[in-house]
Amino acid sequence: MAQSAWQQVAGQVRPDGTVSKDTALQAFSIAFGALPGVSVPGGEVGRVSSGTGAVRWLVSHWGEITPAQRTEAARLVPELAGLQVKSSGGSAAYVVAAAAPGPSAADLKRLAADAASAIETKTGVKLSLGLGIAVRKTEDSHSDAETVAVSASGGFSGKPARCKISMNPQRPAQGEFLAMVVSHEVWHCFEAQIVGLDRFYSAPSWLIEGQAQWVGYTLHPDAEEDGWWAGYVEHPEYRLFQRTYSAIGFYSQLTHTGKDAWHALIPMLQAKDNVAAFQASGAGGDDFLDKWGSSYFRTKALGDAWVMSGPGLADGPGAKDTLLVVGRGGSTAFSVPEYTNAIHKLASEADVLVFGLTGHARLGDVPSKRDYLVNDGNAFCTKAGGCTCPAGSRYGGPPLTEVESTTFFALTGGPGGTKGTATGKSLDEFCSSKPPVKVRTLQVKGCPPTGWMSQLTGIPYQFDGNGISTGFKVPAGQTWCVYVPVAEIPGSVRLYFWNLPNGKDMDPRPEAKPTVVPGLDKAVLDLNPNSGFGAATIHGQVGRVALGVEVMVKGKPRPDLTRSLLERILAAYLK
Structure with missing residues (x-):
C-alpha cells in the first residue's frame, strides 16, 4: 500500500524515537499549513486524525527554526505564542471555548468528559488539569484535532496547568470517529499531567502518540480506521522505537498476549528511556516475544501465536514474507x-x-x-x-x-x-551424528508404575555444556513422571519444559513432591536440593516435549555441577 505524505514524514523518525528539525517542520506543514521555506513529500496528504505529534516535534525544535517560521506556526496554532513565555505552576478550571462551525460545544464537552471518566476508570488516575476543547478557526489545516498543554502562564515547560484540544471545522469528524479522536486527545492531557511538560514535548512518539492511538481506538473500536494499522501490519522490520501512531499494534499485541496494557501505560511513560519503557510494558518475557514475530503472518489456522488482533484492525493478509x-x-x-x-x-x-x-x-x-x-x-x-x-x-x-x-x-x-x-x-x-545412550526404569513413590524412565528406554540425554536435555512424547490419556536426583547438589536444579501446547508459563517453585505441570509453552520448576529426588508429573499431551536440566547456584548456571549431575544420572540409569 502506498504511503501518504503524512506517513512518509512520520517514517523519518530516528531509531531512538527522536526527530530532526526538518522532519518537525515537514510534519507541521502537512498537519496545519505551509511554513516558510519548507518542502513536503508529494502525493496524497492522508488522514491526519491527530496533529499533536507535529506540535510536539516543532516545540522540541522551536529555538532552531527561523523567526518567520515561528511567526507563521503561532498564527496557525495560536497557543504556540506561549513559547515566548516562561513557565510556572498553577491550576485552571474546565473551559469550553465558543464553538465555531462543526461539532457543538456541548457535544465536545460531553465527549471529553466521557473520555476522561473512562480513562480514570481504566487507569485509576484522575485528570486534574484544566481541560478546554473547542472548534478552532483554521485555513489549510489537515489535522482533525491537536492538543496543546501549557503551564499556568502559558509556557511549555515545567508543571502543566491547562490542556486545550482544538478541533478542525473543515474536517468534521462524526459519530464513533469523533469520539475516538477526542479520546485520543484527552489521553494526551493525561500524559502531560503524568510526566510534565518537558517530557511530554520531548518523549518518543511510540510512547506519546502510540499510546493515544491505542486508547482512542480501544475506547471506540468501531471507529473508522485512519490508516495507521497498515503501517504496523505491513512493516515488521520497523524498530519499535521509531514508530509513531502505528505503535497501536504493539499495545494491541500486549493485550493479545494477556498483558494488562492499561496499567502498563503509566509506568512506560515514567520510564527513564526506551529500553526501560519496553521492560515496563511487560513485553520482555517469553510469553510475548515468542508470539510477536509470528503474529505478522496473520494465519489463524496455525493458532493464537500466528494471529494479530486489535481495536480498529480489519481482517486481511499479513506482512510480505x-x-x-x-x-x-x-x-x-x-x-x-x-x-x-x-x-x-x-x-x-x-x-x-x-x-x-x-x-x-x-x-x-x-x-x-x-x-x-x-x-x-x-x-x-x-x-x-x-x-x-x-x-x-x-x-x-x-x-x-x-x-x-x-x-x-x-x-x-x-x-x-x-x-x-x-x-x-x-x-x-x-x-550418524549422535551416539546411542540407554536409560533404565527407576520407580519413585507416588508416581505410576509406567513411569517416565520406562517410557524413555533407549532415548538419550544430551549434554550441551550448560544443561542436559532429552525429548519425548506423552500419549493422550497417560501420565508420566520426570525424575531428577538432586540430593547433595549445592544449588537449585531447574527443569525446563518446552513445546507443551496451549498453556502459559509457570512461576518457579521449590517442590519435594510430584507436581502437576499442565500444558505449557515453557515451564520452569525449581527443585529443592535436599529432597533426594525431585519429581514432576506431566499429564497426557498431544505433541513432543523437550526437557532440559540445569544446576543454578545463587541464580547463575554452574556447568561443572550440571556435568556432575549428568554423570550421576547416567550412573544410576544406564544398563
Whole structure:
C-alpha cells in the first residue's frame, strides 16, 4: 500500500524515537499549513486524525527554526505564542471555548468528559488539569484535532496547568470517529499531567502518540480506521522505537498476549528511556516475544501465536514474507535486529533441518496446522515420507518432528535481537551424528508404575555444556513422571519444559513432591536440593516435549555441577 505524505514524514523518525528539525517542520506543514521555506513529500496528504505529534516535534525544535517560521506556526496554532513565555505552576478550571462551525460545544464537552471518566476508570488516575476543547478557526489545516498543554502562564515547560484540544471545522469528524479522536486527545492531557511538560514535548512518539492511538481506538473500536494499522501490519522490520501512531499494534499485541496494557501505560511513560519503557510494558518475557514475530503472518489456522488482533484492525493478509532456502549440506544464516521482527518462508532442500539459535523463533507448518517454538539444537524432518534412521545408526534420540519442506518461519528481535543458522543435512549424515545412550526404569513413590524412565528406554540425554536435555512424547490419556536426583547438589536444579501446547508459563517453585505441570509453552520448576529426588508429573499431551536440566547456584548456571549431575544420572540409569 502506498504511503501518504503524512506517513512518509512520520517514517523519518530516528531509531531512538527522536526527530530532526526538518522532519518537525515537514510534519507541521502537512498537519496545519505551509511554513516558510519548507518542502513536503508529494502525493496524497492522508488522514491526519491527530496533529499533536507535529506540535510536539516543532516545540522540541522551536529555538532552531527561523523567526518567520515561528511567526507563521503561532498564527496557525495560536497557543504556540506561549513559547515566548516562561513557565510556572498553577491550576485552571474546565473551559469550553465558543464553538465555531462543526461539532457543538456541548457535544465536545460531553465527549471529553466521557473520555476522561473512562480513562480514570481504566487507569485509576484522575485528570486534574484544566481541560478546554473547542472548534478552532483554521485555513489549510489537515489535522482533525491537536492538543496543546501549557503551564499556568502559558509556557511549555515545567508543571502543566491547562490542556486545550482544538478541533478542525473543515474536517468534521462524526459519530464513533469523533469520539475516538477526542479520546485520543484527552489521553494526551493525561500524559502531560503524568510526566510534565518537558517530557511530554520531548518523549518518543511510540510512547506519546502510540499510546493515544491505542486508547482512542480501544475506547471506540468501531471507529473508522485512519490508516495507521497498515503501517504496523505491513512493516515488521520497523524498530519499535521509531514508530509513531502505528505503535497501536504493539499495545494491541500486549493485550493479545494477556498483558494488562492499561496499567502498563503509566509506568512506560515514567520510564527513564526506551529500553526501560519496553521492560515496563511487560513485553520482555517469553510469553510475548515468542508470539510477536509470528503474529505478522496473520494465519489463524496455525493458532493464537500466528494471529494479530486489535481495536480498529480489519481482517486481511499479513506482512510480505521473504524466502530463505536451505540446501543439503548448506547452512543459511538468519537474523533480526533488536526490537524488530521478520517473517520468512523457509524452504528446505535437505532431509533434516538443524537449528542453531539465540533469541526467539517460531516455525509454522500450514498443511498440518501445527506450530513449534524453535530452540537451539532443534531438528526437523523435511524429507517426504519421513526420517527413519537405519538400524545400527549412531543416533539414538527421539523421532524427528516431521514438517513440510516449506514452512513459515518467524523471528522476534527482543532486547537482544535474534540470530542463528538453519543447517541442511542428509538423513545419513544426521543419523550418524549422535551416539546411542540407554536409560533404565527407576520407580519413585507416588508416581505410576509406567513411569517416565520406562517410557524413555533407549532415548538419550544430551549434554550441551550448560544443561542436559532429552525429548519425548506423552500419549493422550497417560501420565508420566520426570525424575531428577538432586540430593547433595549445592544449588537449585531447574527443569525446563518446552513445546507443551496451549498453556502459559509457570512461576518457579521449590517442590519435594510430584507436581502437576499442565500444558505449557515453557515451564520452569525449581527443585529443592535436599529432597533426594525431585519429581514432576506431566499429564497426557498431544505433541513432543523437550526437557532440559540445569544446576543454578545463587541464580547463575554452574556447568561443572550440571556435568556432575549428568554423570550421576547416567550412573544410576544406564544398563
